[in-house]
Amino acid sequence: MESLTLVQQLAVWALPVLLAVTLHEAAHGYVARALGDSTAAQLGRLSLNPLRHIDPVGTVLVPGLLLAMGGFLFGWAKPVPVNPARLKQGRRSMAWVAVAGPLANLAMAIGWAILLKLLLVSGAEGGMATGLRYMALAGMAINILLMVLNLLPLPPLDGSRVLGGFLPPQQAQLLDRIEPYGLIILLALLFTGVLGFILWPLYGAVDGVVRGLTGLVS
Incomplete structure (x- = not known):
């Protein structure tokens, strides 16, 4: 992406980011x-409309600034409301709700990889074809990143809900108590470089699987 201007980068990343956060959150609501x-449906959040899920700071401002600075792309959407008390199997069902978001990102990463493969096989060059190749690469990147980030077992990330669904109740409650400090911990890990140290090997592994499944050369 280094050869693109900032405006071009924003154009390339806008659609993949909107799809990534929208379908991630919608997947939680549908599951x-x-x-x-049906809390999400009752509050109008069971929607594929990006405007229902966009957080002005987390979805637009923060990713845009990080992209402009050439740093670690990081952001978030408005969480879809879920009431665990209404789920059929409580925490166990909540684990399925939580993992639905990262699985949606995995599916999208594979979809973007298939698009990239088709573009490469077609041999199309220049203009729209080049833009779509950059967009497909961006789509793979943001979805793989969101998947591995959200599977970290740190509240309020999805991984903590998945883990909590299989822990004994007392240990699960201890995990829940971390949630008020979760974003602060996450930002501290981000700015100290620890988050990248944890994520990049996981990112590389998932990226390799996605490329292997779709026949792309790393």
């Missing part, structure tokens, strides 16, 4: 409804 909780 929650299937498992007994």
